[in-house]
Structures are given as C-alpha cells and as structure tokens.
Amino acid sequence: MILPSNRLSDVKEYYFSKKLREISVLEKQGKSILNIAIGSPDLPPPPQIINTLNTAALDTKANKYQSYQGLPELRQAMADFYKTNFNVVLDSENEVLPLMGSKEGIMHISLAFLNAGDKVLIPNPGYPTYTSVTKLLHATPVFYNLSDTNNWQPDLEALEKQDLTDVKLMWLNYPHMPTGAKASKSIFNDLINFAKKHKILLVNDNPYAFILNPNPTSILCFPEAKEVALELNSLSKTFNMPGWRVGMVLGNKKYIDAVLQVKSNMDSGMYYAIQKSAIEALKSTDNWFTHLNNIYRERRKIVWQIMDALQCTYKKDSVGLFVWGKVPQGTNAEALTDSLLAKKNIFVTPGFIFGSQGNSYIRISLCESETILKTALKRLL
Amino acid sequence: MILPSNRLSDVKEYYFSKKLREISVLEKQGKSILNIAIGSPDLPPPPQIINTLNTAALDTKANKYQSYQGLPELRQAMADFYKTNFNVVLDSENEVLPLMGSKEGIMHISLAFLNAGDKVLIPNPGYPTYTSVTKLLHATPVFYNLSDTNNWQPDLEALEKQDLTDVKLMWLNYPHMPTGAKASKSIFNDLINFAKKHKILLVNDNPYAFILNPNPTSILCFPEAKEVALELNSLSKTFNMPGWRVGMVLGNKKYIDAVLQVKSNMDSGMYYAIQKSAIEALKSTDNWFTHLNNIYRERRKIVWQIMDALQCTYKKDSVGLFVWGKVPQGTNAEALTDSLLAKKNIFVTPGFIFGSQGNSYIRISLCESETILKTALKRLL
Numbered sequence: 001m002i003l004p005s006n007r008l009s010d011v012k013e014y015y016f017s018k019k020l021r022e023i024s025v026l027e028k029q030g031k032s033i034l035n036i037a038i039g040s041p042d043l044p045p046p047p048q049i050i051n052t053l054n055t056a057a058l059d060t061k062a063n064k065y066q067s068y069q070g071l072p073e074l075r076q077a078m079a080d081f082y083k084t085n086f087n088v089v090l091d092s093e094n095e096v097l098p099l100m101g102s103k104e105g106i107m108h109i110s111l112a113f114l115n116a117g118d119k120v121l122i123p124n125p126g127y128p129t130y131t132s133v134t135k136l137l138h139a140t141p142v143f144y145n146l147s148d149t150n151n152w153q154p155d156l157e158a159l160e161k162q163d164l165t166d167v168k169l170m171w172l173n174y175p176h177m178p179t180g181a182k183a184s185k186s187i188f189n190d191l192i193n194f195a196k197k198h199k200i201l202l203v204n205d206n207p208y209a210f211i212l213n214p215n216p217t218s219i220l221c222f223p224e225a226k227e228v229a230l231e232l233n234s235l236s237k238t239f240n241m242p243g244w245r246v247g248m249v250l251g252n253k254k255y256i257d258a259v260l261q262v263k264s265n266m267d268s269g270m271y272y273a274i275q276k277s278a279i280e281a282l283k284s285t286d287n288w289f290t291h292l293n294n295i296y297r298e299r300r301k302i303v304w305q306i307m308d309a310l311q312c313t314y315k316k317d318s319v320g321l322f323v324w325g326k327v328p329q330g331t332n333a334e335a336l337t338d339s340l341l342a343k344k345n346i347f348v349t350p351g352f353i354f355g356s357q358g359n360s361y362i363r364i365s366l367c368e369s370e371t372i373l374k375t376a377l378k379r380l381l
Numbered sequence: 382m383i384l385p386s387n388r389l390s391d392v393k394e395y396y397f398s399k400k401l402r403e404i405s406v407l408e409k410q411g412k413s414i415l416n417i418a419i420g421s422p423d424l425p426p427p428p429q430i431i432n433t434l435n436t437a438a439l440d441t442k443a444n445k446y447q448s449y450q451g452l453p454e455l456r457q458a459m460a461d462f463y464k465t466n467f468n469v470v471l472d473s474e475n476e477v478l479p480l481m482g483s484k485e486g487i488m489h490i491s492l493a494f495l496n497a498g499d500k501v502l503i504p505n506p507g508y509p510t511y512t513s514v515t516k517l518l519h520a521t522p523v524f525y526n527l528s529d530t531n532n533w534q535p536d537l538e539a540l541e542k543q544d545l546t547d548v549k550l551m552w553l554n555y556p557h558m559p560t561g562a563k564a565s566k567s568i569f570n571d572l573i574n575f576a577k578k579h580k581i582l583l584v585n586d587n588p589y590a591f592i593l594n595p596n597p598t599s600i601l602c603f604p605e606a607k608e609v610a611l612e613l614n615s616l617s618k619t620f621n622m623p624g625w626r627v628g629m630v631l632g633n634k635k636y637i638d639a640v641l642q643v644k645s646n647m648d649s650g651m652y653y654a655i656q657k658s659a660i661e662a663l664k665s666t667d668n669w670f671t672h673l674n675n676i677y678r679e680r681r682k683i684v685w686q687i688m689d690a691l692q693c694t695y696k697k698d699s700v701g702l703f704v705w706g707k708v709p710q711g712t713n714a715e716a717l718t719d720s721l722l723a724k725k726n727i728f729v730t731p732g733f734i735f736g737s738q739g740n741s742y743i744r745i746s747l748c749e750s751e752t753i754l755k756t757a758l759k760r761l762l
Contacts, residue, residue, distance in 0.1 A: 002549070002582040002609065004639040005496050011646055017449075040446045053654075054435045065421045065623045068398075100481060100626075100648065107647040111517060115386050116497055132646040136492060168383070201383040228383065242446045244652050245481075258385040265392055265513040266488040267481065271625050271655065273434075 010135040014128070015353045023347060033341070034376045035368070036303075037349040039177075039321045041240040042367050043295060046284050049241075049277040056273035066269030068260060070098035074275045077282040078248050085210075086218040094253035095226075097260055098278075100270050102207060102234040102247030105259070106133050108266075109230065109249065112258040113169055113201055114139040121170035123154070125178055125354030125361075127205065130171040142167065145357050148326070152181035156190050169201045172219065175208040178354050178363045180318025182213065188222045195228040201255070202229040207247075208320035210238045210289055211366075212296050226252045230259075237321055239281040240292075246270065246278045296321070299366045302373040306364060309380040310336070322363050324351070333362050344379045391516040395509070396734045404728060414722070415757045416749070417684075418730040420558075420702045422621040423748050424676060427665050430622075430658040437657035447650025449641060451479035455656045458663040459629050466591075467599040475634035476607075478641055479659075481651050483588060483615040483628030486640070487514050489647075490611065490630065493639040494550055494582055495520040502551035504535070506559055506735030506742075508586065511552040523548065526738050529707070533562035537571050550582045553600065556589040559735050559744045561699030563594065569603045576609040582636070583610040588628075589701035591619045591670055592747075593677050607633045611640075618702060620662040621673075627651065627659045677702070680747045683754040687745060690761040691717070703744045705732070714743050725760045 016038060023033050056062055069075065072092070079092035090096055099105045106129050114120065116138035122130045124143040134141045144159060146152040154172075172191065174183035188204075195202045204219040219229050230251040236242035249259055269275075303323045307314050312325030327333045337350040349365075351358030397419060404414050437443055450456065453473070460473035471477055480486045487510050495501065497519035503511045505524040515522045525540060527533040535553075553572065555564035569585075576583045585600040600610050611632035617623035630640055650656075684704045688695050693706030708714045718731040730746075732739030 001633075001635055002494065002580055004642075005492065005494050005499075007496070008493065008639060008642055011642060013642070014645055017645065042441075042445065044441070045444055050435075050438050053438050054431075057431050057434050060423075060425070063426055063621055063624050064423065065617075104648045111386065112389065113383065113386050115388070116519065118386075129646060136643065136646060138497065199383055236446075240444055243444050243650070245649060252382075254382055258389060261385075261389050261392060261394070262517065264395055264398065265510060265517060267485045268626060269624070271652070274652065 007136045007138060011132045019347070023341075026341075026345070031345050033345050033347055034372055034379070035347045036364050036373065036376055037347045039237070039365050039367055040242055041237060041321070042369065043240045043292065045240045045244075046281050046288060049280045052280040053273045053277045056276035059272065062272040066272055066275070068264040068267075068269050070269055071272070071275050071279075074098050074279050077279040078250070081282045082218065082220070082250065085216060086221055088218050088220040090220070090250055091253070095250060095256060097249050097256050097263070098270065098275070099247040099249060099263075100267065101236070101245040102205065102232040102249070103129060104267075105232045105247055105249045106130060106205075107136075108259050108262045109203055110134060110137050110139070110169070111262045115168075117166065118168040119166045121159075121167055121200070123171060123173060123176070124356060125351060125358035126171065127173060127177055128353065139168075143355060146176070146179070146181075147357060151184060152176050152179045153184050153187050154191065156194055159194065164198045164200070167198065167200050169203065170195065172202055172204040174204060174206070175211075175213055175319045177208060177320060178322055178349070178351065178358065178361070179324045180315070180320045180322060182215075182319055183217065188219050188225070192219075192222055192225055192228055196224070200228070203232060204229060205232045207232070207234040207237050209233070210292075211320050212293055212300065213319040220250060230255050235278055235281055239284065239288075241278075241281065244274055244277070246274060296366045299368070299370055299373055302370060302377055303364045303366060306373065306377050306380060309377060310362070312362060321366050323366070325362050325364070326360055327362060333360055337362055346376050346379060388517045388519060392513045400728070404722075407722075407726070412726050414726050414728055415753055415760075416728045417745050417754065417757055418728045420618070420746050420748055421623055422618060422702070423750065424621045424673065426621045426625075427662050427669060430661045433661040434654045434658045437654035440653065443653040445653075447653055447656070449645040449650050451650055452653070452656050452660075455479050455660055458660040459631070462663045463599065463601070463631065466597055467602055469599050469601040471601070471631055472634070476631060476637060478630050478637050478644070479651065479656070480628040480630060480644075481648065482617070482626040483586065483613040483630070484510060485648075486613045486628055486630045487511060487586075488517075489640050489643045490584055491515060491518050491520070491550070492643045496549075498547065499549040500547045502540075502548055502581070504552060504554060504557070505737060506732060506739035507552065508554060508558055509734065520549075524736060527557070527560070527562075528738060532565060533557050533560045534565050534568050535572065537575055540575065545579045545581070548579065548581050550584065551576065553583055553585040555585060555587070556592075556594055556700045558589060558701060559703055559730070559732065559739065559742070560705045561696070561701045561703060563596075563700055564598065569600050569606070573600075573603055573606055573609055577605070581609070584613060585610065586613045588613070588615040588618050590614070591673075592701050593674055593681065594700040601631060611636050616659055616662055620665065620669075622659075622662065625655055625658070627655060677747045680749070680751055680754055683751060683758055684745045684747060687754065687758050687761060690758060691743070693743060702747050704747070706743050706745070707741055708743060714741055718743055727757050727760060
C-alpha cells in the first residue's frame, strides 16, 4: 500500500465523528439518546427559498458550470446584506467571494497565505478546524489563551511579549464559539493595530453574528480593517441553511484575489439554484431575525435550567447557538459528559475538544426543540 | 498588505478565465462570438431529477449538515452504477466517497498523499488542474509525454528509464482529455504492475467514460487495481450536471479513508436534495446514454467538417466531449485560434494550454448545438 502524506499524521478524527458512532451503537441497543451537543440548526430556512430553488432549477443555464466568483447578483446580495446589517460598504465585484460554506474558506485562506513553517495564532478554546487545516499545510498553530476572567478576549499585552516572528495569520471568531463571548468594544480596533504592526492577516469568522445578539458587528466596521483583515460569514446559522453550503469571504480585493486564485484551481462555482436561493434568503427582513431569536430565547431558558441542574455556571449575556457552562470545582467535565451519556442518555459536548482552556466546561446546543430540551431537563431532576 | 503564500507564485490565471474576459469585451463591441471551445454540457440532465430535487428540498432534514461521507443510499447508487456499467464490485460503505465535483478530489487526493517535494507524474497534454494543485502543495510535477504516434498512451519503457525516486502519485485520464484517446487494452494492466513495482499511487480521472465511447471501462476493472489505484468519476459529463457539483472517488478503503480524513477537515457533506437528485440520475438506463450519444454523434459530424475546413487532421475513433485536431504543418495553432477569434468570431481552444505536446493542436467542443456549429462552419467556408 502507498502511505498517506505526513500531514495526516497530526490530524485526528473529529471527536463528534467518533462519538456519533458510539451513540448509534447505543441507539441500536434500544436507548433513546437526547443529542443536545451539536450546532446544526433544526429550524427551517426562510420558506420562500424553496420556491426559488424549484424555479431556478428549471433554468437552462442552471446545469452548467458556474463562475468561481459566483453570480454577480449573489455577490451583490452579500454586499447588500453587509450594508444593511453592519453598515459595511463592499464592492460586490472585488471584495466579496461566495464559498461553498465558510468552512472551505478556512482551507482556501490558509492555502492562499501560509507557507510551510509559518505560524498561525489560534484561539484556545476555539473551532478545531483552524488547527487541523493549519497542520494539514505544515504550518504551526500557536494558541492564544482566552479565559473567563478576561471575557474570552485576546490578551494583546501577553501577545506582544511573545515572539511573533513568522506569525502570518490570526484566527478570530467573534461572536466566539464555544463561549458565546462578543468582541469587546475596543478589541477589534486594538487587533487591527496589532496586525498592522506585525504584518499579520486577521480573519474573523463571524457565523454567529445574528443569533441572540442585540448588536451584530463585523470586523470590517472598524477603520483600516480592510488593510489587514478578512471576514468569513455563512448562511448556515443565520438562515438555517447549514446543509446548503453557502458561505462568503469579504475584504480587500488583493486578499480576495489570492483566495480566488486558490479556489479557481481546486473547485468550481456553486449550483445555480442554490445561489438563487441564497440571494432570496439574504433579502430577509428584521422579522426573520426576530422570529428566529424568539425561538432560541425560549430554548435557552431551558438550557439554563439544565446547566443549573448540573450545577454549572454560565453567562446570561453570551450570544450564539450554545450555552457554555463551567462545571463545579472538583468535577471533571469530560467525565461528566461521559456519565451523562451512559447514565442519562444525554449527549452534551465536553469543552476540552475546543482546547485546554475549555477543560472545565461543557457546551449545550440550542438546536433542539423545547420538547427535547425539557425531556433532557426532566432526566436530570 | 500581507503577501500571499509562495505557492501562488507558480500558479497562473486559467487561460479560459482571461480569454472569456476578452470575449466579453468583443461582445460588448457588438460582435457575435461563437464559443465552441469549452466542455460545459449544454443539454439538460435526466428530467426526473428536477422533481426529485423539489421533493427532497421539502424534507426537514434537507437543511441540516450532511455527513462527510454522503448519504448511504448515494454511496450505494454510486457502487451500483459501477457494477452495472463497469462490472466493478465496490463496498458502498468503505470504497466509495461522494465529492462536490471530482475537481475537488484532485486537491483532496493530493493533500492526502503528497508531501512537499514529492514528485507527481502528469500527462502532457493533460488537464491543467493536475499541475496547479501539485504546485499549490509544493510537490513537483514530472510530465510524461503522450503523442499521436503512440495513440496517446504512456510510454512505460521510457518511464522505467527515468529516475522515479520520490514519485508518489501518477495522474491518468482515460478516456483522455483533450485527445479523446481510450486506454489501450493492456495499458491499465501494465500501469498497475508499474505502480506496484515503484510504489506509486495511480489515479484515473474517468469523467468521459460514457461519451461516444462504445466500450466504457474503469481502471478498477483490472486485477489488483485496488492495491495501487483510485478512480475519480463525475456526473458532470455523464448526466449533464456540471453545475450541480457531484463527483466521487472510488477504491481501496485505506486510500478512501485518507481522502476522507482530509475532506472532513476542510468541507462538509453536499446538499441533501442534490444527493437525492444524483441518486436518481445514477439510476438512468441505457436509453439515457443512447439519447445523449445520438446528439453528440450528429454534432461531431459537423465538428469534423469544421476541422476539414481548417485543414486539421483528427481521429474518427476518438471518444469524449471534444474533437482534437492537428493543424497543418507550418501553421501555428495558437496563432490560428487567435485569428479565428479576431477574423471569424469563433473561439476554439489552442492545444498548448494542455502542455507542450498539444502545441500543434486545437480542440473543439461538442457542447454547442448543431445550429451554432453549422453557423461556425459557414463562417469558414
């Protein structure tokens, strides 16, 4: 047999992939597992997009290869969405690139900017894909610690004291997953100055902006952001379309061009009818967000009660699709999640999978119905 | 500004991307350009798939994240397709991985198997993406020449004389694009022995198998292929679904697992309703292929006349979506295509874009209607 590349040796199987196999075995044994661990929105997307999909699929050009840059009207809809919701002005021709989900953007951006050996600042805790993509490209993850005492904001003083030679890229993710922390008022400004000083490309991954967040913002709102920052966004959480794979990267033409150069050499434009549906979704009005957040707000109340039942502490002003709870002193969070699965048939996420700074935490998703969440609560009382 | 990675410096803008901008300028000047250069199927896909798409989009699970491995029933449909059409038996659980187009598979496979510095055997002429992906990963393309005198088959004797140290992967593409050559009777067997001897992973890219080809075959038909070979396939040409982005990689579980490890770290499963439509398409019977090839056969007759008008020579037994013509001695093929565009408003592909062995050739696509092809012919007579 021919051996895989060295790059695979560092990248482990995703925790959920292994755990979901375990759960499937339990279910085959007849157990009724309540999975409240995963952030895959269960609610339907804006209803009009299904008609749009059906109509667009009949268009004769729908079946043909699409442009790597996506339809001009999709790029315009993305630019309009940023203007309406963040008051950020973007040139739809040059500063917006549709992606097949923002996850692929993590690889595209990394390929576009990282040489082997470059260092990448990655939040701990944080989304594991930043790390695995970095390792796949033989670049080096350098974790920056976030902690509760600092409201999960980067400690720029500490970073300034580090050796920043060879740091090429810094992943940001505000609103932050898994903690639900928002960017503090000054942090994006400070980060932009930090990045300019050290010639580091900032990428803010912003898919949770509109979930239970009274003040959505974008790093591109801040002065001179376009000099050093890109932003990733996605329709997955905002419009309940994770399975449709629609994301975008936004920022300076020079950076977008580099990402496009990678993208055009490794994939193609997304399906025409999906692009048309995405345009419809992006036109949703405030009513959509109100409707969505009313549901998540009610669910969150029950999740708070679950956290109370587990004697976990949490912040009521955090945002996004999850509640992040600190386990009581002396409790091992991973052991707690294992025991919840084994004894109560409830699957929640242990915080360690997001990095060592998540060791004392668990994460519960708002992507299950009130009925399921209440059933979970009852099992704990 | 932060500079892009070194990997981008070697990868040029795609020829068509530049040329299509030129054409768009000409069209704005009022010229009616006949584009008979590009292989994007214009015919509709099997009609039943649109209903399938519409129905599947209404399924509540359609909007959620899908498995990286795709739906079990899609993998089964792909395995069944290989059994029916190639008599190749594949375990749908372990030996089939759906992709968002086979193009992304070129990157996924390269990430899974190549270390920086590894060498990759690439056909000249051949699909330019093999080269650009190789370069993006700091691996080294080593071109193997194909030529008309040898029916565009790899010259294994010549290869055996080369230094094959560090060669990790070899791209094959039979039926071959751009030449339309089929694999000779013995070549896959010989290649499998060659690959076993030198521990090289073979990847046969097989999207043209069913176009004007009386005897579709797969490298996986051959004994011991699974030890050293993967195959890429796609619904783009077979079912006129290029824009839908549905491809697959097939072969040994160990190799598929490595590709899956890459894929799961950089993208997600494809849209549920597209998967369901793909299943429908894969169930098409022989009537579908007969219908499709009847149309292409008529178009090819006109393209042959175009080649005759240009005094180009071509093989009548070649297969696939293109006719590959050798320009008359003393004619520069690129100059010919430039002059056809400037003077006759006809865009055909110069062969040099596929490598130096294509320098004396032009390529014309069968993806335009008889009306358009006849209009092009008239402009030349």
